[in-house]
Every structure is written in structure tokens, then in C-alpha cells.
Amino acid sequence: MTSPPRDTLLDEEDLRRRLEEAEETIRALRAGEADALLVDEESGQVYTLEAAHRPYRLLVEQMLQAAATLTIEGTILYANRHFSELLNRPLEALIGNPIQHFVAPSSRESFASMLVSARAAEVQGDVVLLRPDDPIPVHLSASALHEGALGQCLMIVDRTEQWHYQELQRTQALLTASEERFRSLAEAAPQMVWSSDPEGVVQYVNEYWTQYTGFTVEQTRDRERLRDVIHPDDYDQVWRRWDEARAAGGMLEFEFRLRRASDGAYRWFLSRSVPLRDEQGRVVRIVGANVDIDDRKQVEEALRNADRVKDEFLATLAHELRNPLAPIRNAMKILKMKDVQDPDLQWVQGVIERQAEVMSRLLEDLLDVSRLSRNQLQLRKTRVEIAAVIESALETSRPTIEGSSHKITVSVPAGSLQVDADRMRLAQVFSNLLINAAKYTEPGGHIWVNVERQAGEVVISVKDNGIGITAEMLPHVFNIFSQAEAAIVRSQGGLGIGLSLAQRLVDLHGGTIQARSKGPGKGAEFVVRLPAATPDAIADPPECIEDAKHSPSRCRVLVADDNRDGTDSLAKLLMLKGHQVSTAYDGAHAIEMAREQRPDVVMLDIVMPLVNGYDVCRRIREHPWGKQMFIIALTGGAQEEDRRQTEDAGFDHHIVKPADPDQLHELLTSVLSRS
Numbered sequence: 001m002t003s004p005p006r007d008t009l010l011d012e013e014d015l016r017r018r019l020e021e022a023e024e025t026i027r028a029l030r031a032g033e034a035d036a037l038l039v040d041e042e043s044g045q046v047y048t049l050e051a052a053h054r055p056y057r058l059l060v061e062q063m064l065q066a067a068a069t070l071t072i073e074g075t076i077l078y079a080n081r082h083f084s085e086l087l088n089r090p091l092e093a094l095i096g097n098p099i100q101h102f103v104a105p106s107s108r109e110s111f112a113s114m115l116v117s118a119r120a121a122e123v124q125g126d127v128v129l130l131r132p133d134d135p136i137p138v139h140l141s142a143s144a145l146h147e148g149a150l151g152q153c154l155m156i157v158d159r160t161e162q163w164h165y166q167e168l169q170r171t172q173a174l175l176t177a178s179e180e181r182f183r184s185l186a187e188a189a190p191q192m193v194w195s196s197d198p199e200g201v202v203q204y205v206n207e208y209w210t211q212y213t214g215f216t217v218e219q220t221r222d223r224e225r226l227r228d229v230i231h232p233d234d235y236d237q238v239w240r241r242w243d244e245a246r247a248a249g250g251m252l253e254f255e256f257r258l259r260r261a262s263d264g265a266y267r268w269f270l271s272r273s274v275p276l277r278d279e280q281g282r283v284v285r286i287v288g289a290n291v292d293i294d295d296r297k298q299v300e301e302a303l304r305n306a307d308r309v310k311d312e313f314l315a316t317l318a319h320e321l322r323n324p325l326a327p328i329r330n331a332m333k334i335l336k337m338k339d340v341q342d343p344d345l346q347w348v349q350g351v352i353e354r355q356a357e358v359m360s361r362l363l364e365d366l367l368d369v370s371r372l373s374r375n376q377l378q379l380r381k382t383r384v385e386i387a388a389v390i391e392s393a394l395e396t397s398r399p400t401i402e403g404s405s406h407k408i409t410v411s412v413p414a415g416s417l418q419v420d421a422d423r424m425r426l427a428q429v430f431s432n433l434l435i436n437a438a439k440y441t442e443p444g445g446h447i448w449v450n451v452e453r454q455a456g457e458v459v460i461s462v463k464d465n466g467i468g469i470t471a472e473m474l475p476h477v478f479n480i481f482s483q484a485e486a487a488i489v490r491s492q493g494g495l496g497i498g499l500s501l502a503q504r505l506v507d508l509h510g511g512t513i514q515a516r517s518k519g520p521g522k523g524a525e526f527v528v529r530l531p532a533a534t535p536d537a538i539a540d541p542p543e544c545i546e547d548a549k550h551s552p553s554r555c556r557v558l559v560a561d562d563n564r565d566g567t568d569s570l571a572k573l574l575m576l577k578g579h580q581v582s583t584a585y586d587g588a589h590a591i592e593m594a595r596e597q598r599p600d601v602v603m604l605d606i607v608m609p610l611v612n613g614y615d616v617c618r619r620i621r622e623h624p625w626g627k628q629m630f631i632i633a634l635t636g637g638a639q640e641e642d643r644r645q646t647e648d649a650g651f652d653h654h655i656v657k658p659a660d661p662d663q664l665h666e667l668l669t670s671v672l673s674r675s
Contacts (some may be wrong), residue, residue: 066138066156074098074115077151086138086158088131099154104128104135111140118142118152126159136160192269192290194220198283200246209290214261231257231266249275249283255293267294321363322636323563326658329356330569333661337576354399360658361396361435364428365497368505378640379422379508383533386419386451386458387412393430394449400438401447410449417451418533419458421509426530429505429513432498433462433526440524441466457511458532463525469517477515478503499526506530555579555668558597560590560616561605561634566657570603570634573661579668587611594620599629601671603655606635606646614649621650630671634659 066083068076076095084091087102094102103111107127117123122143128135141155192209196202202220210216213229220226223239230238234256245252252273257266273288332352340346390412401408419426430449437447441464448463469477478499499515506513511530517523557579561567564585571581582597584590588610594602602620606613613633620626632653633646643654653667 066158068094068099068154068156069151070099070115070154071151072119074100074112074151083156086136086156087129088133102130104130114140114142115152119144129156189289191292194288194290196286196288198246198275198286200242200286203285212260213258229259231259233257245273246286251275252288255297258290267292268297269293320636321359322657323566325356325359325363327563327565327569328352329360329658330566330573330661332356333573334569334576337573354403356658357399365432365501368428368501379425381420381422383418384421384423384426386417386460386530389419389421389423389426390430390449390451390460392423392427393434396427396431397434397438400435404438404441404443404445406438406441406443406445406447408447408449412451413453417453417458419509419530420533421530425505426509429502429528430460430462432502433528436498436526437462437464437466437524440464453532454529456532457529459527459529461525461527463523465523468520468522469515469524470520474515474517478513502526555601555672556597556599557581557601557603557668558584558590558593558599559603559634560584560587560593560608560613561603562586562608563605570659570661574665574668577661577665577668579665587613587616590616591619594626594629595623598625601668602629602631603634604631604651606633606637606642614645617646617649617651632667 066080066086068079068083071077076097076099079091079094081091084094087094089102100108100112104127107129110125111127114123114125114127122141124139124141126137127140128137130136137159139157139159142152143155144152187206189206189208192212193206194202194209195204202217205215205217205220209220213220215225215229227235238254238256241252241254253271255268255270258269259266269290270293271288271290273286275283276285276287278284332349335345335349335352340349390410394408394410434447434449441447446465448461450461450463452459503513506528509530511528513529514527516525516527557571557574559567559571559574559581560583561570562585567583567585571583574581582593582599584593585608587608590602590604590608591611593599594616602617604613604616608616611619613635617631617633620629620631630652631650632655633649633651634655634657635642635646636657637643637646646654655664655667
């Protein structure tokens with residue numbers, strides 16, 4: 001055995017022979033058939049194992065690929081510098097260690113299979129090796145050393161750039177496929193679909209947008225040109241919201257109008273856009289769609305108009321019905337003042353009084369529903385005793401309760417129990433609940449009213465042993481115009497708005513109302529919870545009319561209204577009370593009579609022929625003799641706006657028809673007392 005000169009390149013045949021010798025030496029060493037020293041049989045020269053490996057190493061070190069030899073167990077015997085550089089580790093950290101330590105977990109099973117297969121034949125495959133910084137994809141070729149008895153020789157090619165290129169190609173293919181799918185869906189969608197880059201520059205619009213607006217994608221990128229497409233009233237808002245959403249990287253949703261190229265008509269669209277982000281959370285694209293909602297907007301507007309017309313109709317209806325109701329009530333009062341002894345006439349008086357009260361209550365409910373639906377009902381809160389509110393509600397509902405011979409039990413705790421509320425409106429809540437209980441309870445039934453304080457609340461319950469409420473109906477009892485079928489049959493009539501009105505009034509007071517029932521025939525209970533008044537607040541003084549018992553009782557009054565029955569009946573009532581009354585049936589006549597008679601009090605309807613009530617009041621105030629007159633607006637207008645207008649016109653007082661004659665008499669005597 002001869003040794004080649006050191007650092008000399010060998011030809012292929014010589015290399016093959018020397019490799020075979022090295023393999024034989026390693027095999028002998030492994031098998032225990034040789035020592036660490038090798039002896040040349042011809043020359044007798046002794047070589048170490050290092051010298052036997054030198055030809056193999058000389059060749060492998062000059063290769064451009066990474067290479068390594070392994071034992072049959074997979075331990076690294078040798079590796080060239082390219083292998084060391086590939087794994088970014090020193091040779092000392094590689095040689096003597098199992099190569100599986102440097103194979104990524106995802107490749108270890110396939111790599112082990114390759115080594116087993118390499119014992120019989122050369123095999124190739126792709127694996128991922130581990131570097132201290134990051135994994136690296138490689139292509140590996142494994143062949144046996146001396147028929148696999150000694151191990152394997154590995155030849156390794158770095159595929160990082162190729163892998164990145166392939167990944168780029170795959171990604172590009174996926175993006176292309178995704179873009180094609182996006183555009184296919186966008187073109188098929190019955191909406192305007194578009195996309196932009198993160199800076200908001202439009203990159204794509206579908207055919208729907210182009211056909212509707214007449215704008216290509218290039219034209220769409222020009223904001224100024226879009227002034228021809230976006231409604232002038234919406235243009236600035238559209239771009240302000242778009243820029244804000246894009247800067248925040250969030251979703252955007254808003255409505256605006258777009259001009260149709262075919263006829264120049266503007267239609268409403270709902271626009272939604274979402275940002276698309278990469279794995280690092282950066283916005284890479286913005287995708288949006290505009291949906292035509294013009295038909296829906298027209299339906300909504302039609303519904304709003306219909307609702308407005310309905311509210312106006314209800315208000316007009318209630319206002320107009322006040323006019324015939326006022327003389328009916330006045331006539332009933334006149335009959336009562338005559339002290340009629342005939343039982344039949346007394347019965348007639350009772351019928352007129354009860355039905356007039358029912359009609360008055362229905363009219364007030366209609367007006368209140370109209371005010372609430374338009375958010376025009378305002379509360380006048382003061383500090384009130386809940387006991388006084390309940391007493392007022394009982395007084396209002398007493399005719400209905402007594403008419404059905406119901407027994408009523410009221411439980412109110414001793415001492416002061418106050419709430420901050422509009423006394424009249426709160427009494428209206430409980431009168432509605434009491435009347436509801438009376439209507440849906442068989443004659444001779446029982447109604448309980450219980451008041452108590454719980455923590456910071458005043459709790460009032462109105463309970464009956466009437467027809468009850470089904471489980472299906474219970475969630476809907478506060479819906480307007482809602483009446484169960486059985487309730488319609490058993491009730492004493494009504495519009496189905498009392499409970500709805502009660503709920504909304506309680507809400508305005510910051511409270512809650514709850515309906516309870518164990519089912520049909522088991523009665524019902526309505527529980528109202530209101531915030532209790534804070535003890536340190538100062539109660540507002542109640543409104544009152546001065547005691548007129550010791551005041552002069554004769555007052556000169558002018559009543560002006562184009563409703564003759566109403567005017568004449570009110571005049572008759574006031575005359576029976578001892579007042580001196582004159583009448584006028586239009587505004588111009590009212591001004592003339594006020595000038596001639598100089599009355600103490602003038603009562604004016606607002607809607608009158610020739611001159612309306614506002615102008616009558618203003619013209620009277622223009623004269624020195626009219627500045628001190630007490631002028632009352634006697635009108636069907638009960639809204640806050642109506643009161644504000646009468647005050648601005650110069651009225652001293654505002655009374656809603658039909659006026660209560662007794663309260664009107666007290667007001668007149670109070671005026672005389674102050675004079």
C-alpha cells in the first residue's frame with residue numbers, strides 16, 4: 001500500500017481505489033480485524049487511520065457541495081467545511097454527534113427511512129436541516145459505504161433560494177387564483193364591488209359600478225371627478241369618513257347617494273368596506289361593496305310620512321272632538337245646577353256625566369299618544385306625595401269602578417312617601433291601571449292598590465281578580481292598540497292604548513312597569529317602580545288657586561268662540577255662577593266688544609274666522625285699556641308648543657278644552673281677588 005503525495009488531486013480511478021481502501025480499513029476497524037495502525041503489505045510501511053482517510057478527504061474538501069460520512073448508526077464521522085458552513089456550526093460540534101440532532105422534527109422520520117434505504121442503493125430526497133438561526137431546506141443524496149456495512153456518505157445541496165423561488169411561485173399562483181375568484185364573484189354580485197390599496201387608491205371596480213356611474217377604474221381614482229357621481233350634499237361627508245376609517249384601519253359603513261349615468265337620477269346606497277391584513281397585521285388591501293337601498297329608503301320615508309299623517313290626524317281628531325264635548329259637559333253641569341228632582345232626569349244627568357268623562361279621557365289618551373310618538377310630551381316635575389297621586393287617580397277612575405260594583409282596597413304606609421314627578425301625568429298612569437283592572441274584572445270583583453318603599457324605590461301595585469292574562473299575551477300587553485281576544489269580548493271598550501301610554505309615562509319618570517298574571521281567570525297585577533325622592537331636596541310648592549270664598553264673586557267676562565253651542569253653554573254656566581257674560585263668535589267681533597265693554601276677563605278660542613285668537617289678544621294688548629285685562633286662551637291645543645305660542649301672544653292663562661266649569665269659576669274669582 002503506497003501513500004499519494006499530500007494535497008495532490010487524484011484522478012477518478014485512483015480516487016475510487018483509495019476510497020475502497022478507506023472503506024476496507026474502516027470496515028476492518030469496525031469488525032475488530034485491524035488496529036488503529038495500518039501496515040502496507042508490500043512495503044511494510046505503517047499508516048495511521050488519518051493517513052488512510054487523506055485521499056478521501058482531499059477529494060471531499062474540494063467539492064462545491066456539503067458532504068459528510070456517517071456510521072451505520074447515523075453518527076457523523078466526517079464533514080467537510082461546506083457542511084459546517086451550511087449548518088452554521090463548527091466541525092467540532094458536528095463530528096461525533098448523531099446527524100438526527102441536526103434534522104428538523106418534520107423531516108426526521110423520512111430522513112431515517114432514507115438512511116435505511118441507502119444501505120442497499122443510492123437514494124435522494126428533500127429534508128430540512130436545523131441551523132442555530134433558522135431551518136434550511138436541502139436536497140440530500142445518500143449512498144452506502146462498503147455495501148452499507150460501515151455507514152453512508154451524504155452529499156447535500158442547499159435549496160434555500162430554489163425553495164424561496166418555488167414558494168414565491170406557489171404564493172403567486174395562489175394570489176392569482178384568489179384574485180380570479182374575487183373578480184368572478186365581484187362581477188356576478190348584484191352590487192358595486194371595489195378594492196383599493198392601503199393608501200386608498202382604487203385598484204378595481206366591477207362592471208356594476210362602471211355601468212351605473214359610467215366611470216372606469218382610472219376615472220374612479222380621481223376624487224374631483226367623483227363630484228359628478230356623488231350627491232353634492234354627501235360628497236364631503238363621504239371622503240371625511242373614508243379618510244378617518246382608512247387612517248384607523250377599521251371597518252366603515254355609511255349611506256350616501258350616487259348619480260346614475262343613464263338618467264342622472266340619484267339613488268341611495270349603503271357602503272361597507274373592510275381592511276384585509278397580512279400575517280403581521282398590516283393592511284394590504286381594502287375591499288368594499290355598495291348596495292342599492294333606494295327602494296328601502298323610499299318605503300321608510302313613506303312609513304314615516306304615514307306615521308306623521310296618522311299623528312296629525314289623531315291630534316286633529318282629538319282637537320275637533322273637544323268642541324262638541326265642551327258644550328255637552330257644560331249642559332250637564334247646567335242640569336246639575338238646576339237641582340232637578342225628577343229621577344229620570346237625574347239618571348240622564350249621570351249618563352251624560354259618565355260618558356262625557358269617558359270621551360274626555362279617550363281624547364286625552366289619543367292626544368298623549370300623538371305627543372309621545374313625536375317626543376313632544378314634556379313633564380312638569382315637582383315634589384309630590386304618592387298618596388295624593390293615588391287619591392287623584394282613584395277619583396278619576398271611581399265612576400268606572402263603582403259602575404261595576406267592584407270592591408277596592410288601598411294600602412298606603414303612614415308618613416311621607418314622595419317622588420319627583422308630574423303629578424297629573426303620574427295620576428294618569430294609575431287611573432289607567434285602575435280603569436284597566438275595572439274593565440277586565442267581573443262585576444262585584446276586587447281591586448287592590450298597595451304602596452310601599454323598597455330600598456330607594458317607591459313600589460305601587462294594582463292587582464285584580466279578573467279575567468287574567470295568557471302567557472302568550474303577557475309580553476304584548478303594553479303594545480299600543482293591543483287587546484287579547486277574550487279581553488275584547490269581556491271588556492267595556494277602549495282603544496287599547498291605556499297600558500301603552502302608562503308604560504311610556506312611567507319610562508319618562510325614570511321608572512319601570514311590569515305585568516304579572518298566573519293565567520286566564522287568575523287575575524292580573526301591574527307593578528310600578530319609581531325612584532324615591534331624595535330627602536334633602538326642597539319640595540316645590542303646589543300650584544293652587546287663591547281661596548275665593550271671601551272675594552267678590554261677580555266678574556265681567558267676554559267669551560269668544562266660533563262654536564256657538566260651546567260658547568253659549570259656557571256663558572250660561574258662568575252666569576249661573578253669578579258672573580256677567582257676553583259672547584262673540586268671531587275674532588273681529590271679539591275685538592270690538594272688548595273695546596266697548598272693557599271686561600275683566602276675556603276667554604278666546606284660537607281658531608276663529610276673520611281674526612284668530614293670537615291676533616285678537618295682540619290687538620287688545622295694543623290699547624291702554626287692554627293691557628291689564630286678564631286674557632285666557634280657551635283652546636284644544638294642549639302641547640307645549642301651543643302653550644308657548646299663547647304666552648308669546650300675550651295670554652295670561654292657557655286652558656285646554658273642555659274646561660272644567662268649577663275650576664274656571666275659581667280662576668275667575670281669583671282674578672277678581674287679585675284686582
